[in-house]
Amino acid sequence: MNKKGLQKLGTGFLTATIAISLSLTGCSTNNGGSSEPSKSAGGASSQPASESPKSENKERSEVSFWYLWTGAEGEAMEKLIAEFNGSQDQYTVKGLSVPDMQKIIVALSSGSGPDVTDNFSSNTASYAEKGILEPLDEYIARDNYDISDFVPAVLDSSKYDGKLYALPSNVSFNMMFYNKKLFAEAGIANPPKTDEELLEFAVKLTQVNADKTIKVLGFPDYPFVYYPNSMTYAMGGDYISADGKLTPNNPGTLTALKLIQSYREQFGQDNIAKFSSSAKYMDATDPFMTGNQAIRFDGPWFGHIVKNVLKITDLDYGVAPLPAPAGKPELAGGGEVSSSTFFIAKSAKNKEGAWAFLSWLMSKETMVKMNKDFGSLPARSSLYDDPSLQSIPDFQAFAEAAKSPNLKSFPAISVQAEYNKVIADEFELAANGKKSAEDALKAAEEKSQKLQ
Amino acid sequence: MKKNTIKGLLFASPWLVGFVGLTLYPILLSLYYGFTEFNVFQPPKFVGLKNYSELFEDELFWKSLKNTLYVTLIGIPVNLIFALLIAMLLNMKVRGMAFYRTIFYLPTIVPIAASTLLWIWIMNGQYGLLNQLLGKLGVYQPSWFGDPSYTKPSLLIIGVWAVGNIIVIFLASLQDVPRSLYESAEIDGANFGRKFVHITLPGISPIILFQLIMQVINGFQYFTQAYFIVGSSGGLNSASGGPENSLLMYAIYLYQNAFYYLKMGKASAMAWVMFILVGVITWAIFKSSKKWVTYGGE
Numbered sequence: 215m216n217k218k219g220l221q222k223l224g225t226g227f228l229t230a231t232i233a234i235s236l237s238l239t240g241c242s243t244n245n246g247g248s249s250e251p252s253k254s255a256g257g258a259s260s261q262p263a264s265e266s267p268k269s270e271n272k273e274r275s276e277v278s279f280w281y282l283w284t285g286a287e288g289e290a291m292e293k294l295i296a297e298f299n300g301s302q303d304q305y306t307v308k309g310l311s312v313p314d315m316q317k318i319i320v321a322l323s324s325g326s327g328p329d330v331t332d333n334f335s336s337n338t339a340s341y342a343e344k345g346i347l348e349p350l351d352e353y354i355a356r357d358n359y360d361i362s363d364f365v366p367a368v369l370d371s372s373k374y375d376g377k378l379y380a381l382p383s384n385v386s387f388n389m390m391f392y393n394k395k396l397f398a399e400a401g402i403a404n405p406p407k408t409d410e411e412l413l414e415f416a417v418k419l420t421q422v423n424a425d426k427t428i429k430v431l432g433f434p435d436y437p438f439v440y441y442p443n444s445m446t447y448a449m450g451g452d453y454i455s456a457d458g459k460l461t462p463n464n465p466g467t468l469t470a471l472k473l474i475q476s477y478r479e480q481f482g483q484d485n486i487a488k489f490s491s492s493a494k495y496m497d498a499t500d501p502f503m504t505g506n507q508a509i510r511f512d513g514p515w516f517g518h519i520v521k522n523v524l525k526i527t528d529l530d531y532g533v534a535p536l537p538a539p540a541g542k543p544e545l546a547g548g549g550e551v552s553s554s555t556f557f558i559a560k561s562a563k564n565k566e567g568a569w570a571f572l573s574w575l576m577s578k579e580t581m582v583k584m585n586k587d588f589g590s591l592p593a594r595s596s597l598y599d600d601p602s603l604q605s606i607p608d609f610q611a612f613a614e615a616a617k618s619p620n621l622k623s624f625p626a627i628s629v630q631a632e633y634n635k636v637i638a639d640e641f642e643l644a645a646n647g648k649k650s651a652e653d654a655l656k657a658a659e660e661k662s663q664k665l666q
Numbered sequence: 667m668k669k670n671t672i673k674g675l676l677f678a679s680p681w682l683v684g685f686v687g688l689t690l691y692p693i694l695l696s697l698y699y700g701f702t703e704f705n706v707f708q709p710p711k712f713v714g715l716k717n718y719s720e721l722f723e724d725e726l727f728w729k730s731l732k733n734t735l736y737v738t739l740i741g742i743p744v745n746l747i748f749a750l751l752i753a754m755l756l757n758m759k760v761r762g763m764a765f766y767r768t769i770f771y772l773p774t775i776v777p778i779a780a781s782t783l784l785w786i787w788i789m790n791g792q793y794g795l796l797n798q799l800l801g802k803l804g805v806y807q808p809s810w811f812g813d814p815s816y817t818k819p820s821l822l823i824i825g826v827w828a829v830g831n832i833i834v835i836f837l838a839s840l841q842d843v844p845r846s847l848y849e850s851a852e853i854d855g856a857n858f859g860r861k862f863v864h865i866t867l868p869g870i871s872p873i874i875l876f877q878l879i880m881q882v883i884n885g886f887q888y889f890t891q892a893y894f895i896v897g898s899s900g901g902l903n904s905a906s907g908g909p910e911n912s913l914l915m916y917a918i919y920l921y922q923n924a925f926y927y928l929k930m931g932k933a934s935a936m937a938w939v940m941f942i943l944v945g946v947i948t949w950a951i952f953k954s955s956k957k958w959v960t961y962g963g964e
Contacts, residue, residue: 320925323707340928488791488807491791491813492791492793632927639910639911643910
């Protein structure tokens, strides 16, 4: 989540203004005048690293590694880097925390970027198409590197045109968190198992103030951005057909959309908008933390943040799979999978060193350490019984849910960001009552056809 | 004579080199990129006018232009009138004037990022100070940054709070209007309104023109406040434009195209459309200024 938060807030004011002036003046980063921090990414032929701990081998070459993490996660990353540097005498990895995706991209474009860096699975296809990423298949085949235990949906999201371009470090998908106290007060024993139950329970759980504003939100309407894709996949929908056609207008999305529409109509668009826009995600005003939200869709980081970061102890909540479509239990356990990914830049100066580090970082031993520190679910499912991971809040619930064959990743196409924006915009309009569900999804279909 | 020209150019060369290399060249290059498909990683591919024709079919482009015109066409008159009003108040001879002048200038020296985050709290739909005040008055309390029809009026309120720069310049120009004109008008029996229309306004009209043009240029580049509000209110991804894209400003959409979608060609085309638009509007303002701006020297 820390990284996710950075994704939205990372680009600060300064970068923003630089960006405007750059784009207004043509943004020729490869034509001199680069505003990026000059990072000496020493190649294999560069000077021997001066701080070589074991002076026996003086040929250590440098590998530059930028990561989006900051704070506690950033420190954990530095610890791993130090461990790698101490574990062998061929390479010295130099880590740098750069919590700004745009900055890394601009640096990579001018060839002054890192050898290895991280990102999200949602960008892999787009970056691969633009030639930013080094394909990994040859390295994997050459070293006989074991990737057989990666969660399949996650590995798929790192592929483009049949080639693997990145290695995922974790698995992210949303589950249903529910406030047990609010459930007990409303006389509901179990979390909803179907979409029909979800709406029924949500209505019962909602509490309204005298002026009709919402006191307790029953529906997983907040944070709204998590709802459309999670619920679409939970309802058995998919945004792409088997033959590669984009299908935003699918039955799953329609069900998800109509469900939120009926909830909002019942309690008033205005009241829900006010409730949601007043809250700040994972903060003192977050309604789930204050006991004012009964059902919430959120990711594997949720428990870690609640218990270890915000240190909230009096919140009694349960975790359950997302609801399944009524009458179709075979579709249970669906959801949208994404992940944090690590990749080698095509422009890397030290590709061998980059692979050596990347393959070490994504090895079973390191992946356990990394996910333990970050409180997340490893991308290798063979690690789920590892004792050191069991202390992560809600770990077993997520590990169990990760086995579901109904988990899917968002279509790995080069226009993924644009496609997601089209869906999100139309979904929002319909959820806000500005359009009918059918019209909105038809519009999304028309717009997405222009993307391909 | 010729020798002096060379010498002159040599003295000006630090600026000349910088201007040609760092400003003119990139600007011309962006004109070229506007006719290409360019993702920064692969060499630009010439596509003619495709970027422009696609732009005019792009719903979000028009939306962002509309949003920007809203904060420009409504925001600028509001800002200018409000600033002039305050400047006139600050121009009166009252005790402790230095204090009042400081108070009204103060918001301008607060970093925009900090003041915007503060406003986000003040205008919070359920816990905000503003809505608590409105609640006491018994009027409707909108969710300022949650309801698409209130997001832009919210920006106008934030904007009008920080007009210190405009106030200061108006104040200086008000003090430049010759006292003698007011005195003779008073002898002729002119009241406050007539003095304002016939002496004050013509007297400061060149300054109004200057402020108007600067505000138009700034208005079209509106970015920071909207960007922060989008970022902090539920926009968990970089492509967000606020509720129903109501905060998607032209400059924000340009930035997203350039650095999020990596469509440098489209972004360059957008930059040129904006340049031409600002150019035309500025030209129109200048043209009309002959009718309403009076220069004291003539």
